[in-house]
Amino acid sequence: MAVKKDVRQVLTANLLKDGLVVFMTDGAAWSPWIEDAAIATSKESALELEGRGNIAAKANVVVGPYLIDVIEENGRPRANLIREHLRTLGPTVRTDLGKQAERAAGGSGQGGAFI
Amino acid sequence: MYRYDEFDHTFVRERVAQFRDQTLRRISGELTEDEFRPLRLMNGLYLQLHAYMLRIAIPYGTLSSKQMRQLAFIGDKWDKNYGHFTTRQNLQFNWPKLEDTADILQALADVEMHAIQTSGNCIRNVTADHWAGVAADEIEDPRPWAELLRQWSSLHPEFCFLPRKFKIAVTGAEADRAAVAFHDIGLKIVRNADGEAGFQVLVGGGMGRTPMIAKVCRAWLPKGELLSYIEAVMRVYNLYGRRDNKYKARIKILLHEEGDDVFRKMVDEEYEKVKAAGGVSHLVPEKEIARIETYFAPPIYDALPDEDAQLTQHLRANSKMARWYEVNCAKHKQRGYTIVNISLKPEGGIPGDATSDQMRAVAGIADKFSLSEIRVSHAQNLVLPYVRKKDVVAVYHALEKYGMASANLGLVTDIIACPGLDYCALATARSIPIAQAISKRFEAPERQKQIGDLAIKISGCINACGHHHAGHIGILGLDKAGKEFYQITLGGSADEHASIGTIMGPGFSDAEVPTAIEKIVDTYIGLRQPGETFLGAYRRLGAAPFKEAIYAQAAE
Numbered sequence: 026m027a028v029k030k031d032v033r034q035v036l037t038a039n040l041l042k043d044g045l046v047v048f049m050t051d052g053a054a055w056s057p058w059i060e061d062a063a064i065a066t067s068k069e070s071a072l073e074l075e076g077r078g079n080i081a082a083k084a085n086v087v088v089g090p091y092l093i094d095v096i097e098e099n100g101r102p103r104a105n106l107i108r109e110h111l112r113t114l115g116p117t118v119r120t121d122l123g124k125q126a127e128r129a130a131g132g133s134g135q136g137g138a139f140i
Numbered sequence: 141m142y143r144y145d146e147f148d149h150t151f152v153r154e155r156v157a158q159f160r161d162q163t164l165r166r167i168s169g170e171l172t173e174d175e176f177r178p179l180r181l182m183n184g185l186y187l188q189l190h191a192y193m194l195r196i197a198i199p200y201g202t203l204s205s206k207q208m209r210q211l212a213f214i215g216d217k218w219d220k221n222y223g224h225f226t227t228r229q230n231l232q233f234n235w236p237k238l239e240d241t242a243d244i245l246q247a248l249a250d251v252e253m254h255a256i257q258t259s260g261n262c263i264r265n266v267t268a269d270h271w272a273g274v275a276a277d278e279i280e281d282p283r284p285w286a287e288l289l290r291q292w293s294s295l296h297p298e299f300c301f302l303p304r305k306f307k308i309a310v311t312g313a314e315a316d317r318a319a320v321a322f323h324d325i326g327l328k329i330v331r332n333a334d335g336e337a338g339f340q341v342l343v344g345g346g347m348g349r350t351p352m353i354a355k356v357c358r359a360w361l362p363k364g365e366l367l368s369y370i371e372a373v374m375r376v377y378n379l380y381g382r383r384d385n386k387y388k389a390r391i392k393i394l395l396h397e398e399g400d401d402v403f404r405k406m407v408d409e410e411y412e413k414v415k416a417a418g419g420v421s422h423l424v425p426e427k428e429i430a431r432i433e434t435y436f437a438p439p440i441y442d443a444l445p446d447e448d449a450q451l452t453q454h455l456r457a458n459s460k461m462a463r464w465y466e467v468n469c470a471k472h473k474q475r476g477y478t479i480v481n482i483s484l485k486p487e488g489g490i491p492g493d494a495t496s497d498q499m500r501a502v503a504g505i506a507d508k509f510s511l512s513e514i515r516v517s518h519a520q521n522l523v524l525p526y527v528r529k530k531d532v533v534a535v536y537h538a539l540e541k542y543g544m545a546s547a548n549l550g551l552v553t554d555i556i557a558c559p560g561l562d563y564c565a566l567a568t569a570r571s572i573p574i575a576q577a578i579s580k581r582f583e584a585p586e587r588q589k590q591i592g593d594l595a596i597k598i599s600g601c602i603n604a605c606g607h608h609h610a611g612h613i614g615i616l617g618l619d620k621a622g623k624e625f626y627q628i629t630l631g632g633s634a635d636e637h638a639s640i641g642t643i644m645g646p647g648f649s650d651a652e653v654p655t656a657i658e659k660i661v662d663t664y665i666g667l668r669q670p671g672e673t674f675l676g677a678y679r680r681l682g683a684a685p686f687k688e689a690i691y692a693q694a695a696e
Contacts, residue, residue: 043192044187045191085166088173107623117562118576123190
C-alpha cells in the first residue's frame with residue numbers, strides 16, 4: 026500500500042511459518058496484537074516501517090508486509106477498514122477462534138508471542 | 141469407488157516429497173516468496189485473511205468413509221477440528237501451518253487424496269452430480285467419465301498454464317444437479333435419436349464478474365470421442381484465450397467475443413486436426429474405460445420391497461422424522477433404497493462447515509448403512525447414496541445425535557454461502573453472517589414448508605464462489621466506502637433451465653437484508669398460483685412486484 030499523507034498507518038504481514046497475522050512494533054519486532062504496533066504519523070516514518078518490513082520479508086520471517094490505515098482510540102491503533110479490522114480479530118462467525126479468542130483468554134497485553 | 145493404481149500412488153507420493161523439499165527451501169530462505177507462491181498454489185495452499193488455507197480436491201464429490209475419517213484426523217491434528225465443504229465439492233482447512241502442510245499432504249496421499257490443481261490456471265477438480273450412479277432420473281452414471289477426465293487433466297502438460305482457471309462438470313441425469321451450464325465445459329449425458337447415449341458438450345458458462353450460460357458446442361458426441369473433442373476445445377482456448385487481461389481470460393469471453401458459430405467452427409477445425417494426428421486413435425480405448433467402469437459398477441443391492449412397513453410406521457409416529465424423510469431423502473434407482481441428503485445447514489449455522497466429530501460420525505454411518513460411501517454436493521451438503529429404507533430410522537437418529545438432521549434440503553434455509561470476508565482474502569463483504577441471519581429468520585419448519593423450493597446463494601465478492609448469479613435469490617456482498625452492503629438478484633437458476641439473476645436495484649446494509657428477503661418471500665406467497673414455485677412465480681411475474689416490495693420497505 027502506498028504511503029498516504031496525514032494518515033496514521035501501521036505495518037502488518039503474515040508470519041511465514043504459520044501464516045498468522047502480525048504487526049510491527051516500535052522495536053521492529055512482530056506482535057500478534059495491533060495495539061502493540063508502531064504507528065507511523067508521517068510519510069517518512071511510514072516508509073521506514075515499510076523498509077523494516079521488507080527486510081523481515083527478505084529474512085523469511087514474514088510474507089507480504091504492507092501498510093494499513095488506522096485510527097487511534099484511547100491512544101491505541103484500530104484498523105479503519107473492515108477487512109483489516111477482521112484480521113485483528115478472526116472470523117466473526119467463530120469467535121472461539123483467532124485473535125479474539127486468544128484475547129478473551131488473556132493473550133493480549135501480556136507481552137507474549139513477540140517474534 | 142475408483143482406487144489408485146501404482147502410477148497414481150507414486151505420482152502423489154512424489155508430489156508430497158517435492159512439496160516437502162520446496163517448503164523446507166522456502167523456510168530456509170533458499171526460495172523467495174515469489175518463487176514459492178506458484179508452487180504452494182499448485183498444491184492447494186493459499187494464504188488467506190487469518191492464516192494459510194488448504195483446499196483439498198474431492199474428485200466428482202465422491203468420498204470413502206476412510207477418506208472422511210482421515211479428513212477428520214487432519215482437522216484434529218493440524219487444524220482447528222473442522223473443515224469447510226465448498227461449492228466446488230472440495231474441502232478447505234482454514235488454519236494449517238506451512239511447516240505442517242507436507243505432513244498433511246502425506247496423510248491425504250495415504251488415503252488416495254491430494255490438493256493438486258485446486259488452484260492456478262489449470263483444469264480444476266472435475267465436479268459431478270452428487271447423486272451420480274443412484275439417481276432415479278439418470279441415463280448413465282457419469283463418474284467413469286469424470287474419473288477419466290481427472291486422470292487426463294492431472295498435470296496434462298499442454299493444459300497446466302492456461303489463460304485462466306478451467307472448470308468442468310459432468311452429469312448423467314435429466315435434471316441438472318451439477319450446474320453444468322455454469323462451467324467452462326459442461327457435459328451432459330443425453331440420448332440421440334437412435335437412443336444411444338453420448339455427451340452434450342456445453343462450453344463457455346461461468347459466474348464471476350461476467351456471468352454467462354454455456355452454449356451447446358456439440359449437441360451429441362459419441363462417448364468415446366470425449367477426450368479428443370475436449371482437447372480440441374482446450375487447444376482453441378489455449379491458443380486464442382486472452383492472456384493480456386485476467387478479467388477477460390476465461391473461455392466464456394473468447395466464445396462471446398468470437399460468437400457461437402465462429403467458436404464452434406474453430407473447435408471443429410481443431411478437432412479435425414486432432415483426429416488426423418499421426419496414427420493415434422482419437423477414441424478413448426474401450427478397454428480403459430471398461431477398466432474404469434468396473435470401479436463404479438453398481439453394488440449388489442438387496443432385493444427389497446420398495447416400501448418398508450416399519451419405516452412407514454415410524455414416520456407416522458414421529459412427525460419430525462417424517463418431515464426430514466420427505467424433504468431430505470430422494471428417490472433411488474433401486475427399489476427399497478433411498479438417497480439420504482445430510483444438510484450441513486443447521487438453522488443459524490455456518491453453511492458447509494463440519495466438525496471433525498461430525499465427519500467421523502458420517503463416516504461411521506456410511507460404514508454401517510451406505511456401503512462406506514459419501515458424496516459432497518456443490519450445495520455444500522453431504523449425501524449417503526446407498527441407504528436401505530429399512531435403515532432410515534437408524535440413520536436419522538444417528539444424524540440427529542450429531543446435529544445433522546436439519547430437514548431443509550432445497551428450502552429457504554439451505555443457503556449456499558462462500559467463506560466471504562470472515563476468511564477470504566479476496567472478499568469484499570461477509571457472506572456467512574448474512575446466511576445465518578436469513579436462516580434464523582426463516583427457521584420455523586412450517587414457514588419453510590409454506591415457502592417450498594427456494595435457493596438462496598450468497599457471495600462475498602464479485603468472483604461469485606457462492607454462486608449468487610444462479611440463486612433464485614442471489615446476494616452479493618460488496619464494499620462501499622469501507623462498509624459492507626449487499627446487492628440482491630432474483631431469478632437465477634443452476635438447473636437444466638439455467639438463468640442468471642437480475643439485479644433488483646440499490647444494495648442493502650447487512651441489517652436490512654433479512655427483512656428485504658422476507659418481503660420478497662411474502663410477495664411471492666401473496667402472488668403465487670397453486671403449486672407454483674418461487675422461480676416459476678418470478679418468471680411469470682417479472683421483477684416489478686418484488687422491486688416494489690423491497691424498495692417500498694427500504695423507504696419506510
